[in-house]
Amino acid sequence: MTSSQDSTERTPRIAIMGEFSAGKSTLCNLLMNMRALPEKVTATRLAPVWMTKGPGEHMRVTTDGTEEPVTIGKLGEIPFEDTLYIRLRLEADILDHCDFIDFPGISDPNMDPDVWARVLVEADAVIWLTHATQAWRQSEAAVWDIVPEEVRKKSILLATRFDKVVSEQDRTRVMQRLNREAGPHFAGVFPISLTNAMAARDDYDKWAASGVVEVMDHLTDLITDLATADAPEASEDGDKTLTPRPAPVSVKTVGPAQPVKDETPETPSGPRVLPRRVTLSGTPRRARPTAISA
8 A cells, every 4th residue: 555645745743542542642742832632532443533634625635545434523423434534624733844644543452453564554653552550561562563664763651640640659660661661662762741731721730740841742753754855955066965954843831721612513622732843944835635545
């Protein structure tokens, strides 16, 4: 299965993966400064949700390549068995520079792994979320083994709900075990409390204490690296060379969170939950994906 877009013409694609209720939807909210999906939808079983920016309708792309318009409010009614992915067009700043693919929980016994495995080939890197209180289960390690090595070495592991690990001794033990067992297979391992990050609003000290600053710093570097990797540019003598590295990514503080007005049924609603926003200066904009052909 290959993408319809050449790899040098598309925006970097970052998959968000992990077991059920590891915090994938909450992470999407933080990254995009909006509720990407209504809460009642995130509780249902969905095919991978591909979040991108640009003109056009939300679409369901079937396993045979057919595209069908869908609405946000009816995503829970979409059958996942013959859905390759659901493509959502969202107005989030970070989507100017990368796409996110939100995968269903890998441990759902009622969902054939093929539902998400057939889209995994499209990811350039993965953010894997694991519960800190039961981190890096055997089922997670087994799935991670099937991820291509080229993708694994660019990916990061987040130990979510780290605030639930109460004692400093236990926190040290969790991180030591994760770094020992999973660390060699990731570019970085980070503890994080997504709930505390969402509650921080414009309080930078609380935002930093949640662990999200280190994650965002790494993520912005990753996006920059993926955006410039293997992007050839013709020189004066006609040879192709890599484009210069763009200006550094900056993570800026923004104002206090404000509610987002739900103007239409298709507009994601909810509070603006991200007190810091990722901006990339000078990174070239590349073409968006359309469909995937089998």
